[in-house]
Amino acid sequence: MKTLTAEQWPKLMLDQSNKCLADILDAVDIEMSQHYPAAIKTERYYKRVQPKLEEAREAIEEAFGLFGEDWPHYGGSIVASLSDWPGHFIPNKDGAYRFVPDYRRPVLDEVMTISEASERYGVPATTIKSACAGQKGNPPSFTEYECRKSGKTWLVTKAGMDRLYGGRKDVKN
Structure with missing residues (x-):
C-alpha cells in the first residue's frame, strides 16, 4: 500500500x-x-x-x-x-x-540518494552528482545543508531538489 x-x-x-x-x-x-x-x-x-x-x-x-x-x-x-x-x-x-x-513526517522522508532523486525528479544521476560535488572548477549547486556524501553515497534533500529542479515529477509513476 x-x-x-x-x-x-x-x-x-x-x-x-x-x-x-x-x-x-x-x-x-x-x-x-x-x-x-x-x-x-x-x-x-x-x-x-x-x-x-x-x-x-x-x-x-x-x-x-x-x-x-x-x-x-x-x-x-x-x-x-x-x-x-x-x-x-x-x-x-x-x-x-x-x-x-x-510537520510530524519522518526526517528520512526528506533525504534521498542520488539515484532515488533521479527517479523522482527525472533528472540524470550524473547531473545531480555534479550539482553536489561541483564540476570543472564550478562550485556545487547544492548548499552544504542540501547535499552531503555518506561513505560512497551522495545524499540530497527534497528541499534542495525542489530548489534546483522544481517540484517532484514522479517519472516512474
Whole structure:
C-alpha cells in the first residue's frame, strides 16, 4: 500500500466503506437463509427483516450517490476540511490508514540518494552528482545543508531538489 494524500483518502475510504456495508448486508441475508431457514419460510421474515435490509441497501446507495464517483467533487467537503491539515495518510501493517501531519513526517522522508532523486525528479544521476560535488572548477549547486556524501553515497534533500529542479515529477509513476 502506498501513502495517500488528503485528496486521495476520501475516495478510498468512501469506496471501501460502501463495499463493506454492502458486504455486511449480504452476509446478514446469507446467514438468515442458512441458519434460520424456518424463519425465512414464514411471512414474518418477508414482512419485517427483508424490508429493513432493503431499506439499508437503499440508504447506502443514496449516501454513496451523494459522495460517490458520479459526484463531480468526489468527497470534496471532506477534502476541503482536511486542507487546513497538510499531511498524508500512511498505511500500517494491517492496511488501516493513519493521518500524519507534514510537520510530524519522518526526517528520512526528506533525504534521498542520488539515484532515488533521479527517479523522482527525472533528472540524470550524473547531473545531480555534479550539482553536489561541483564540476570543472564550478562550485556545487547544492548548499552544504542540501547535499552531503555518506561513505560512497551522495545524499540530497527534497528541499534542495525542489530548489534546483522544481517540484517532484514522479517519472516512474
